Amino acid sequence: MNSLITRAKELLENKSVQVVIGYEAGPTSVARPAFITDPAKAGTLIYDERCVQNLAVYLTKPEVKHLGKMAIVATLPVMRSIMMLISEQQIFADSIVVLGISADGSLLDIADVKVMQGYIEKSDLGNPEKYKELLAELNKLSPEERFAFWQKELSKCIKCYACRQACPMCYCTRCTVEVNQPQWIPVQSNTHGNMEWHILRAMHLAGRCISCGECGRACPVGIPCHLLTMHLVDQVHNYFNVYAGTSEKMSSVLSTFEPNDKESFII
């Protein structure tokens, strides 16, 4: 990934950006996020199969934003997250530099949002292959079986909210779960309340989830909560022919009416 390092160094040296968000090797075998502000340290950047985290989550964090203009190492899910964040007015297109990484791991030349959009549009936007099979299996179950499956899974949830923290679209300053006037979602963890939390989270991400899978990967107790939002990705695509993160002007798909929306599901 020499081209990536060179480019990052260059950006920092000529002060086009103040920080490059990327990956570096961690103490164990995993890669961890790196926030490079010193051009001399650009050499620690890596990009290989260990680099799976959706780095876009850091773009909205005040402590990172604080560093100044950002460059970010961006695979397809990161680029799509960026598109969502621009269309939801959380970041501005001209305040970040995208160091795009193609599916085969090489550095892309993403000059601006239009180029990024072009790249995204050419890519496969459905849920990743590795999850499709699981989703299909869940869909084969009867509603009762499926409910039982989720009840069992979600009963394990400890409400640590790691799934939320990992998701770039969960950038709310105050999440609904932190509202206690009234207390819509109970604080303690119990199966019922856990389900309420997950239904809420899934609905908040309907039409916004870009299928990165980070929420499920973050869960310390192994709940495949990404399958909930990914199922909604399929649903939204089926009904509204929309994939999230494909333009810098996404309309809120569940709350806006388009004359050519399918109405087959309205009873």
Next chain:
Amino acid sequence: MARIGVFICHCGENISATVDCGKVAETIGKLKHVAYSTEYKYMCSDPGQTLIKEAIKEHKLTGVVVAACSPRMHEPTFRKACAEGGLNPFLCEMANLREHCSWVHEKNDLTTEKAIDIVRIQVEKVKLNSALQPIRVPVTKTAMVIGGGIAGIQSALDIANTGHKVIMIERSPSIGGHMSQLSETFPTLDCSQCILTPRMVEVAQHPNITLYTYAEVESVEGFIGNFKVKIRKKAKSLDEKTCTGCGLCTTKCPQKKIPNEFEQGMGMRPAIYIPFPQAVPNRPVIDREHCTYYIKGKCKICEIVCPTKAIRFDQPDEILELEIGAIVVATGFDIKHADFFPEYGYGKYKDIIDGLQFERLASASGPTTGAILRPSDGQVPKNIVFIACAGSRDPAKGIAYCSKICCMYTAKHAMLYKHKVHEGKAYVFYMDIRSGGKNYDEFVRRAIEEDHVNYIRGRVSTVFERDGKLIVKGVDTLLGAQPVEIVADMVVLATAGVANSGAEDLAQKLHVSYDAHKFFAEAHPKLKPIETNTAGIFLAGACQNPKDIPDSVSQASGAAVKVAGLFSQNELTREPLVAVVNRTAPPMYSTCVGCFMCQSVCPYQAIEREDFKNREGKIVKTVAKINEGLCQGCGTCVALCRSKSIDLYGYSNNQVYAEVVALLNEY
């Protein structure tokens, strides 16, 4: 400590016939925080309201629930009663026991139990109500009248004469509407232009009226008293101030073969034209679609001949932004043309014309200077057939309604024909003669009895051409449905009156309803025939349904009074049931993250941006802010906001939550 008073209404027997009101009052009376609970036959009556007022004082009530009919019906009544009793009116809630319970269920215990639940919910809600103050909004005392037909003219003049400013928007180059095309008018047969022209001139000269012709409404935002309107003034390709209206350009324009809209296609006009001699304003416009210069890039003859150098080929459309307090819609109607009727040859026979074409033939200023000559060969028709209800009252044609004016103008047409062609024969096929109105039936009788017009009651099945004549085949139902065949020289169809082009589009811009036929809809068919469902927008004339001049003018004056009434106030008060985005201490300022997804779903464009700046003046956060004047309290944004940063006064998250919990809890 909350002290709630609950008043159960019997609504005569509407509620008490199925709900055990005594039991409801008793059960509710036992609930925590309920200080007083009673029942009464008619809560809305004067004694009923007095009951509330006195109980407020006597029991020191902090909240009131009236369990009666729909709040749509009586919420204002009871809020007012509470205010008179010394309680903030927004501490009063209604529980709908009638529409939501007694009317939809049978008399049994379950019904009474449901009634108790409905009241319980409201008791829990009202405990969390807060005293609210009405919102005051200023009134912009300028009216906009859309459409410059007789209805718009009348409305504009009436409003202007009360001393208020009026902006009139007319999309064609001149005001006047259909009335300017008419020859004589029923039931008096006075010349249409003669009575209309002075009014048109008055509009142009009135100091309170600003007239924009060749202009259309681009967008409308805002609300009663405070509309923000964008107007597109289409380029006339002319400097109206420099032009003297001499008309030289119109005589020199090489394009002379453009069908003249004013003459209903029976005459031609040039590309730069004044639509008719009495036009107001009396200035030409260039029809860019047909002008040689715009088509081929050269010509400019008008520019060369214009003595005052008024032609402006590069003039752009102009967008005006106006602040408007009230709107009168007076965009009129249109009629179907012969091409709508397969049975009459789809418009392929030149001598089958429609009513407006006949008006132009009969008009002294028309293409034949008032002589009735048939279009095909310019001969005087010896036999003429008028077909009433062409399209109207014909569900098969999708027009089930009566166009209302055709019976009268058909009688007028037949009369005018007989006055001009004494030896000619006039026939009228009709379904019924609808001539209700002052001196209307007398007018029709005159046509029949004095002018000897042959009225045949029956429908015409087909008209076709044979040897230069039109064969009209119909039946006479008064002679036992006997077939009738008339060999005619000309046929005039009294075609159905329909909504004007662009009506649907305009209704959507104005956010007012329209009916299945795209006529503008009134707020109530009997009691609010001038209002629309949007406050501050009124209707005048044939844009609502086909109507004649006296009806259009009366309604126009009615609309003017509505506007003047509105403008007699300096401020309007609105219910304070609006949304609010929370504010917290810096550096957070609000839990709102500024995603502005709420902005995209608000149906009333009520959500704005608010910037917070630090001491150096740098924007540190941008969050959503609700414009209280615009917000209608629909709650869409509240449901959308993921971080629950928006709440609705009167229907707060806390209140709704309390209602749900009340329902789930035992009592």
